[in-house]
């Protein structure tokens with residue numbers, strides 16, 4: 001078998017090629033490249049899909065987090081509670097704005113921020129909590145929302161890996177990831193579950209006042225041209241990306257279903273292999289499987305990766321170094337305890353190819369190769 005991809009964006013494109021090509025050409029011929037009608041239409045489509053009052057597009061998922069924290073009025077020295085077991089962007093914008101990241105541990109099964117650790121981290125200076133819905137599964141939003149209300153601290157949901165995932169509250173109410181806290185942020189980076197053909201991002205909120213602030217900050221702090229009431233930045237989704245996203249949004253549920261099907265294929269095989277712990281599925285969240293990330297117990301991860309590489313199977317470690325161990329963060333954060341689960345996961349996790357175009361033949365090849373390695 002030739003080298004497999006970790007993510008197959010070309011295979012996905014081929015199935016909607018004509019639709020995408022037409023939409024892109026239409027934008028080119030319209031001449032409205034920035035803030036054209038496609039951007040507004042996409043924001044409305046996504047509002048309807050997420051059942052949220054406001055979607056504010058921006059340039060990428062990192063900007064979305066930064067703008068969200070700016071709009072919440074966070075000031076240098078304010079503390080922001082977030083996991084260390086995440087992509088760097090979540091913590092990076094906290095440091096960039098002069099805020100203090102307070103890292104707390106994650107749950108070993110779900111890989112997501114542990115609400116009881118969040119409680120321990122709260123001080124008078126805590127001004128935001130940023131859960132990350134890692135790998136496509138929602139953090140425990142019911143508990144986090146209760147903490148948010150009790151202490152009057154807003155939640156910013158980093159939804160870059162979980163767009164479209166459903167959270168079910170204990171009373172049966174279902175809400176989309178990113179629409180539960182004060183603000184949700186996401187990324188449309190090509191390999192994300194809803195990806196464009198370049199960079200893109202968005203923020204979601206049900207709060208009218210916050211929405212207008214987010215919109216202003218993303219647009220140089222202005223609501224009226226050349227009148228700058230706030231310090232903002234320049235963060236735009238361009239019209240071509242919006243046109244592509246409008247088409248791909250219609251397929252998002254089918255894409256998520258395809259990812260889940262592939263994940264369940266993996267998991268049913270791995271359940272039979274000693275030393276492999278398939279990802280845990282929480283009862284309160286659907287799983288969008290942005291990544292298929294398993295844990296290894298007593299299996300040499302590096303040797304397995306080498307073996308897979310030899311067999312044309314890529315794999316990756318998300319993330320090999322937690323944020324609190326990154327050089328650039330030295331002295332720039334606080335942490336609650338030693339973050340044992342974070343450290344353990346860093347040693348144990350391995351992510352396998354996961355995308356919308358996985359077929360049974362490929363999945364069997366991958367699971368059989370892993371079986372061969374483990375049983376050898």
Ligand SMILES: *Cc1c(COP(=O)(O)O)cnc(C)c1O
Pocket residue numbers: 059060061062063086087089090132158160161186187188189199200201
């Ligand atoms: C991808 C990602 C981001 C950043 O998105 P960009 O569009 O690359 O800036 C932020 N947080 C998480 C968890 C991500 O996976």
